[in-house]
Amino acid sequence: TGTPPPPGDIDEALWRGAAAVLGANWTGTYTVPSRTLYPHQWSWDAGFISVGLAHVAPDRAWRDLRSLFEAQWPDGRVPHIVFDPDVTERDYFPGPTFWGGGGTTPYPGAPPTGADGVPARRSTGIVQPPVHALGAWLICQRAPGEAAVAELRWLYPRLVAQQEYLATARDVGGAGLSAIVHPWESGLDNSPAWDEALANVPVDLAVLHRYSRRDTLVVASDHRPTDEDYARYLAIALSYRDRGYRDADLAGRHPFLVECPGFNALRGAAELALARIAEVVGADPAAHLARAAGITRALVDRLFDPETGMFHVRDLRTGRRSPARCVNGLLPLVLPDLPEPQVSGLVAAITSPRFGVSARMPVPSYDRTATDFDPYRYWRGPVWFNINWLLWRGLRTHRQETLAGTLRTALLDLVRDSGYYEYFHPDSGAGIGSPAFSWTAALTLDLLA
Numbered sequence: 462t463g464t465p466p467p468p469g470d471i472d473e474a475l476w477r478g479a480a481a482v483l484g485a486n487w488t489g490t491y492t493v494p495s496r497t498l499y500p501h502q503w504s505w506d507a508g509f510i511s512v513g514l515a516h517v518a519p520d521r522a523w524r525d526l527r528s529l530f531e532a533q534w535p536d537g538r539v540p541h542i543v544f545d546p547d548v549t550e551r552d553y554f555p556g557p558t559f560w561g562g563g564g565t566t567p568y569p570g571a572p573p574t575g576a577d578g579v580p581a582r583r584s585t586g587i588v589q590p591p592v593h594a595l596g597a598w599l600i601c602q603r604a605p606g607e608a609a610v611a612e613l614r615w616l617y618p619r620l621v622a623q624q625e626y627l628a629t630a631r632d633v634g635g636a637g638l639s640a641i642v643h644p645w646e647s648g649l650d651n652s653p654a655w656d657e658a659l660a661n662v663p664v665d666l667a668v669l670h671r672y673s674r675r676d677t678l679v680v681a682s683d684h685r686p687t688d689e690d691y692a693r694y695l696a697i698a699l700s701y702r703d704r705g706y707r708d709a710d711l712a713g714r715h716p717f718l719v720e721c722p723g724f725n726a727l728r729g730a731a732e733l734a735l736a737r738i739a740e741v742v743g744a745d746p747a748a749h750l751a752r753a754a755g756i757t758r759a760l761v762d763r764l765f766d767p768e769t770g771m772f773h774v775r776d777l778r779t780g781r782r783s784p785a786r787c788v789n790g791l792l793p794l795v796l797p798d799l800p801e802p803q804v805s806g807l808v809a810a811i812t813s814p815r816f817g818v819s820a821r822m823p824v825p826s827y828d829r830t831a832t833d834f835d836p837y838r839y840w841r842g843p844v845w846f847n848i849n850w851l852l853w854r855g856l857r858t859h860r861q862e863t864l865a866g867t868l869r870t871a872l873l874d875l876v877r878d879s880g881y882y883e884y885f886h887p888d889s890g891a892g893i894g895s896p897a898f899s900w901t902a903a904l905t906l907d908l909l910a
């Protein structure tokens with residue numbers, strides 16, 4: 462087939478298998494995360510997918526990012542799902558009708574037309590972690606040249622607008638960190654990190670029963686968020702939607718406002734990637750570097766707990782930091798200017814029995830020693846590939862080469878033994894959720910290369 466051969470002496474079957482997953486999930490203009498469970502374009506998935514596509518089809522890597530940014534809103538936000546008009550409403554819930562409030566046009570604030578003047582694809586009005594500048598920079602490193610520079614010129618102002626939106630409209634706490642307005646924005650949907658903040662959102666199952674979940678028809682329901690979770694997800698989304706997805710005065714009225722260390726660390730990493738991209742496109746990197754430094758400082762000041770040695774989410778409605786030790790609290794390791802005490806704390810956590818990277822298993826999504834650790838339920842225990850790939854990069858950034866090597870081996874063993882699954886059982890390594898999952902395949906390619 463057209464897949465470029467693997468570089469050097471690597472596991473060729475694994476490489477070809479991963480490339481085949483990306484090939485099968487390619488729609489012609491972007492890649493779906495999974496044919497069975499997620500038949501549209503997802504924001505942070507697109508960033509990770511572009512990193513893998515860079516190794517086998519750089520033109521597709523750029524096209525994927527372009528497809529996503531064509532749906533960017535005029536205020537700079539990049540929607541967390543961009544819907545495929547040819548997929549029926551039944552194939553994913555909540556779909557475009559829910560997010561659009563039943564109307565046929567996009568919503569207040571959404572772009573009426575895409576970049577080519579065609580009607581815009583419909584989208585949600587919430588966001589996901591901004592991993593796209595990092596993706597763009599890695600594509601350019603892997604496949605440099607004139608085409609890459611042209612793509613970076615197109616993307617750069619859009620990436621800047623994305624960051625600007627997060628730095629201004631979403632700085633609800635006024636301390637330099639972005640707030641997320643929905644657990645879905647974190648990408649770690651049902652993580653225990655949100656339990657305290659969600660406890661204040663009433664559960665109205667009648668709202669949920671007006672609709673029907675589709676995910677639990679495709680995947681075992683005890684591997685997914687609960688109905689109570691979904692009832693709260695809908696209530697929070699409706700609160701935002703029914704006020705036109707406006708961000709003014711969020712503090713006074715919105716039921717869920719949380720600062721997430723993972724989301725903000727990735728925003729910092731995006732500023733650093735933008736500084737590199739700025740040099741290529743002839744812009745000034747200084748503002749990006751300054752903003753990245755400010756994010757790192759704010760993370761340390763507001764979200765680091767010296768007692769646990771890791772970062773925790775902060776609920777802006779109560780001012781409380783959640784005690785839960787979740788994997789998003791390890792992600793600031795991706796920041797190269799993270800001070801030494803924080804780096805040591807995170808490395809200690811990663812090697813402790815709570816998250817212990819052994820030769821056998823990568824980092825789970827939640828503290829293994831917690832009483833409510835659940836090895837099957839989505840972001841409450843299982844191992845996720847994208848997070849571990851970020852930690853692998855973070856460990857290398859902080860010259861933890863041995864640990865990074867152990868983590869890489871464990872990740873590759875997992876896909877070799879179980880396949881390119883969405884997530885994995887943190888003891889047996891069995892694949893859970895959707896098989897043939899795009900970011901698992903994409904990041905396998907990057908680990909192999």
Ligand code: 2M8
Pocket residue numbers: 494499503504505506541645647648649650676
């Ligand atoms: C999961 O989230 C979606 C909602 O956005 C869902 O459960 O329906 C999460 O794992 C999220 O991080 C991911 O981007 C998405 C698509 O892979 O699936």
